[in-house]
Amino acid sequence: MSDPSSAVEAPRRRPDTGARRGRNAVKTKAAILAAGRAEFAERGFEGARVDAIADRAGANKRLLYHYFGNKEDLYGAVLLDAYQEIRRGERELSLDQYEPVEAMDRLVRFTFRHFLANPWFTKLLSTENVENARFLKTLPDIPALHSPLVGQIRTLIERGGAAGVFRRDVDPVQLYISIAALGYFYVSNIATLSVIFDKDLSSVSMVQEREAHAVQMVLDYLRTNRG
Incomplete structure (x- = not known):
């Protein structure tokens, strides 16, 4: 019998980081949009704050700017x-x-x-x-x-x-x-x-x-x- 310990271990499949990043980006953008919707509806445009929107979305403020530009664009x-x-x-x-x-x-x-x-x-x-x-x-x-x-x-x-x-x-x-x-x-x-x-x-x-x-x-x- 062959020694199982000598068997060559099959290479592990690397996670598709590109697809995961894509899914995460879609979820993050959707969360920011939903948070922006709530913030703007409650406080109006002038009263809404980017920090508050990021907090609501559970997202980094830099990602908000990355995906949507600025407050006006969002x-x-x-x-x-x-x-x-x-x-x-x-x-x-x-x-x-x-x-x-x-x-x-x-x-x-x-x-x-x-x-x-x-x-x-x-x-x-x-x-x-x-x-x-x-x-x-x-x-x-x-x-x-x-x-x-x-x-x-x-x-x-x-x-x-x-x-x-x-x-x-x-x-x-x-x-x-x-x-x-x-x-x-x-x-x-x-x-x-x-x-x-x-x-x-x-x-x-x-x-x-x-x-x-x-x-x-x-x-x-x-x-x-x-x-």
């Missing part, structure tokens, strides 16, 4: 990521597979629920409006993100018009602004409105009532016939 990346997220959700609705009324119902509910589930989004948009959209204006990807949405709504209106269930004279941009406003205003003002009307507008029953109201308002508008 804020722009957070803003772009926020819009990409909601546009991604809208695409995943696959509205073309539904009849016009159901498709519009789903779009209104998704928009309302997105604002409700992500209160940081309304805060971030409020911050950018305080800044007079000065960062949004510098993001070249924004028009391309919104064009498909407008086209999708236009197609829905046309399909509904052809089926005799929607008006044909509806501006898709105006319609989307109204849809977004129904969710945005409710979520961004939920605390003050709850006090004013002495009702807990964050309760499940009130949220469900408001969502149904938003859907009904949009569908009633689309179904209105003007001679």
Whole structure:
């Protein structure tokens, strides 16, 4: 028998350090974006601190600068990521597979629920409006993100018009602004409105009532016939 001790040990496979670094970089960048989202939503652009963002992300501040440049660039990346997220959700609705009324119902509910589930989004948009959209204006990807949405709504209106269930004279941009406003205003003002009307507008029953109201308002508008 051969002596096992004399057997040549197979060489150990070296870990793929390049792949590991790549995975770590993706995770670190995602953590910094999430931390930036929270910090900017809570404190606005002026009040946010890079040190605080790095601490939230559990990342070295030098990595933050390495991946995102500076505070302004990070804020722009957070803003772009926020819009990409909601546009991604809208695409995943696959509205073309539904009849016009159901498709519009789903779009209104998704928009309302997105604002409700992500209160940081309304805060971030409020911050950018305080800044007079000065960062949004510098993001070249924004028009391309919104064009498909407008086209999708236009197609829905046309399909509904052809089926005799929607008006044909509806501006898709105006319609989307109204849809977004129904969710945005409710979520961004939920605390003050709850006090004013002495009702807990964050309760499940009130949220469900408001969502149904938003859907009904949009569908009633689309179904209105003007001679």
